[in-house]
Amino acid sequence: MSKPCGRFRVHQEFFRAAILSALLVAALAIPARSASKKIIFDTDPGTDDAMALMLALNSPELDIRAVTVVPGNVTAKQGLENALRMISLANRCDIPVAAGAQHPLFQKLITAEFWHGKNGLANIELPPSKCKVDTRYGPDLIIEMVHAAPHEITLVPVGPLTNIALAVEKDPSIVPLVKEVIIMGGSITGGNVNASAEANIYNDPEAAQIVFQAGWPLTMVGLDVGDKTLLSSKYVAQLGQTHGPMNDFIYQVAHYLVDLAAQFGFDGTPMYDPLAVGVAIDSTLVKAPPMHVDVETRGDFTRGETVANRHGMVERNVLHGDRYVIEGLDKVEPNAKVCVEVDADRFLQLFVSRIRGK
Numbered sequence: 001m002s003k004p005c006g007r008f009r010v011h012q013e014f015f016r017a018a019i020l021s022a023l024l025v026a027a028l029a030i031p032a033r034s035a036s037k038k039i040i041f042d043t044d045p046g047t048d049d050a051m052a053l054m055l056a057l058n059s060p061e062l063d064i065r066a067v068t069v070v071p072g073n074v075t076a077k078q079g080l081e082n083a084l085r086m087i088s089l090a091n092r093c094d095i096p097v098a099a100g101a102q103h104p105l106f107q108k109l110i111t112a113e114f115w116h117g118k119n120g121l122a123n124i125e126l127p128p129s130k131c132k133v134d135t136r137y138g139p140d141l142i143i144e145m146v147h148a149a150p151h152e153i154t155l156v157p158v159g160p161l162t163n164i165a166l167a168v169e170k171d172p173s174i175v176p177l178v179k180e181v182i183i184m185g186g187s188i189t190g191g192n193v194n195a196s197a198e199a200n201i202y203n204d205p206e207a208a209q210i211v212f213q214a215g216w217p218l219t220m221v222g223l224d225v226g227d228k229t230l231l232s233s234k235y236v237a238q239l240g241q242t243h244g245p246m247n248d249f250i251y252q253v254a255h256y257l258v259d260l261a262a263q264f265g266f267d268g269t270p271m272y273d274p275l276a277v278g279v280a281i282d283s284t285l286v287k288a289p290p291m292h293v294d295v296e297t298r299g300d301f302t303r304g305e306t307v308a309n310r311h312g313m314v315e316r317n318v319l320h321g322d323r324y325v326i327e328g329l330d331k332v333e334p335n336a337k338v339c340v341e342v343d344a345d346r347f348l349q350l351f352v353s354r355i356r357g358k
């Protein structure tokens with residue numbers, strides 16, 4: 001092979017450098033989607049579900065692989081329609097939207113149009129969906145996707161836990177293959193349905209107990225932090241300064257919710273479901289110590305309560321004749337990280353800036 005002359009070598013070096021630069025520029029220009037967190041968003045939409053979904057869609061840290069619908073705030077049928085219309089509004093027909101359970105495992109559904117409006121979306125009529133429903137059954141879709149991307153999928157359920165429980169019951173082998181589960185639900189400081197229970201857990205306590213005991217990394221984003229994260233009219237005004245189909249929709253939803261909260265004496269609307277998405281984006285937004293959590297399924301006053309053991313141990317009581325005697329302490333392993341504190345302003349600013357596309 002002849003030796004290339006000097007000029008040719010210079011050209012060769014120049015082109016090599018140019019190609020390398022072009023490749024580098026191209027690599028930097030590619031959105032970080034491939035490196036972002038793959039999530040399945042399980043939802044009962046729902047006004048705060050709407051805000052959570054739009055936050056997830058506007059956040060490059062997350063890659064929504066599927067939306068599965070569960071009955072809760074509204075019926076399964078209404079929820080599916082709402083999910084399809086929102087995904088269509090976002091021009092994301094590439095994301096599969098699937099129906100799932102039609103009712104809780106062992107009880108009648110309790111819907112919440114009282115809080116979310118007659119259609120579940122603050123009575124806002126979105127245009128009919130251009131997207132078609134995925135014909136797979138929600139829990140089956142979860143199973144299929146977890147097996148297709150082992151250790152990569154984060155489940156973000158923000159409704160009753162029926163679909164997730166059905167997936168685990170049908171195929172427990174998904175449990176070690178799921179990267180993480182971040183749920184909106186529960187409370188360790190009293191409920192919103194009644195004195196003890198939070199709505200998502202109350203709507204299907206048996207399903208919730210299955211999900212909490214499954215044995216996967218689970219973070220509970222409950223009322224404790226949601227109630228500290230109030231979107232006030234100051235933030236809604238910021239949302240009103242920019243426009244676009246998603247921005248305008250969320251502005252209207254937020255406006256509706258802040259007005260509703262004001263009727264009950266609150267200076268803002270709690271961002272329950274959006275905060276679960278926020279934790280998926282950035283876990284440093286919350287402080288979440290490990291605890292063992294059980295879901296009460298039988299109590300007269302406490303059905304649906306998330307009962308948290310903060311100390312990691314229980315007394316060992318042993319029967320001696322006609323009485324029990326404490327003989328020591330048994331360790332209880334944590335099964336959840338329970339959010340107890342939140343950097344609310346940082347989260348709310350993140351939410352507003354993402355919805356505004358900034």
Ligand SMILES: [Ca+2]
Pocket residue numbers: 043044045046048049072073158159273
């Ligand atoms: Ca929800």
